[in-house]
Amino acid sequence: MILSIVSYGHDVLRQKCIEVEQHDPELEALITNMWETLYGADGCGLAAPQVNVPVRVFLVDSKLTYESMAEEDREYFYDGDTGIHETFINARIAEYSEDTWIDEEGCLSIPAIARDVERPWSITIEYVDRQFQPQRKTFSGITARMIQHEYDHIEGIxxxxxxxxxxxxxxxxxxxxxxxxxxxxxYPMKFTK
Known part of the structure; x- marks a missing residue:
């Protein structure tokens, strides 16, 4: 089911989200609906607060970005990286690189605006995946940027x-x-007024 994405100005986008339990009966449906919503909006990442659910869940699909780019434009995918399709639950960024870079970002909750943002080039993140298996991984380039953007959402940023x-x-x-x-x-949106 495609969910409405809340717009800029909605209080939920400024909340620090709460952790979810493995046996939360609504979690699997939320994740399934979020993936459907993400693809319905032609996005590359989506966080639960963007669909008005203030929990620490977000999705990143940098694989589609990689596949849609011309080969010469893939410079921000490091050697061997072809993108990810991943669900992040109860994530915590453990390390940020000192190296930074600037690239344009947009947001499904803030349509029609994109601006340059400086972010660390790489991060190490700890989370549980959709099967609630603990993960600790390091990502760089565009994938790291997407993760940081969605992680910020669960922190109210x-x-x-x-x-x-x-x-x-x-x-x-x-x-x-x-x-x-x-x-x-x-795509369907929920506005503050």
Whole structure:
């Protein structure tokens, strides 16, 4: 089932999310619906608070990004990396690299806006997967960026928080229009008004 994605301005996007239990009866349906919602919105990542559920669950599919890029554009996929299709539950980023890079980011909750954001090049993350198996993995490049973006969502952080005050000021009117439903997307959204 495709779920509505909450828009910028919704309180749930600013909540620090709670951990989920392995035997949560609603977890499997939530994850299945989130994957369907992600693909219905033509996205590469989605966090549970974006579908109005404040739990520590997010999805990343950098495999589709890799497959859709021309070979010469794959420079931010490190040697041997062809992307991931992964569910992250109760994640915690354990390490960030000192090396950083800047690339453009957008967000399904903030349609029609994309801005450059500086992030660490690589991260090490601990989480449980969809089968609740403990994982500790290191990711770099685009995949690491996608994970950091979605991880921020479960911490109540938006990529806009990394912009300068001037950059944020220039977006003020557009963000108001998004929160009020004046700027929409081609997927179901839930607006604050």
């Amino acid at each position: 938006l990529y806009l928080d990394y912009l300068t005050p001037r950059q944020k000021s220039l977006l003020k009117d557009k963000l108001r229009k998004i929160s009020e439903g004046e700027i929409t997307a081609e």
